[in-house]
Amino acid sequence: MPFRLIHVVAFSCVLLFYMNSFSSAEQLHSFTPSDRLPISGHLTIKTGNSVREVALADLETLPMHEVTASITVEEPIKTFEGILLRDVLAYLGALDAEEITVRGNDAYAASIPQKDWKTWPVLLATRSEGKPLTLRQRGPARVIYPMQDFEELNHRRYRNRSVWMVQEIQW
């Protein structure tokens, strides 16, 4: 019965996300926006020969977390909310990719190795202070390393991987 298979797959996905979110002793702050402004925007997902679009609104149905960080010198410390990169990649089927390439809409690209999403609660941020990231805030999606919570991330290597205006993920 195809419906049953779908249910088993869906249940397994939910279980996987749940386990991913709570398996390690990380400082994770969950985020539940009360009157959530709708989010728009898509990411292009490329793998092998396949290209697909994923709505940020669909990614926001996954558990949301918040991270407080100052990413660049000219940006003050602020709160970002979004989805854990590892949850995004589990959703996309890329959890076991060795690395992903994240590209911004300015053609800037960085490779992010698996170690990063397995070790730290790296965020695909879609909001700041509850509101969707504007282009001016380098949105609508950006990679945020929790540099405030993890001293070892305060390094140029991770700043280079903090791609803003994310448009495409490829592996």
Ligand SMILES: Nc1nc2c(c(=O)[nH]1)N[C@H]1C(S)=C(S)[C@@H](COP(=O)(O)O)O[C@H]1N2
């Ligand atoms: N989309 C996009 N993301 C990007 C960049 C960029 O040019 N475009 N620059 C990267 C680099 S080299 C750094 S050091 C960090 C922070 O850059 P900043 O300190 O100049 O703001 O963002 C990274 N993310």
Ligand SMILES: [Mo]
């Ligand atoms: Mo840089």
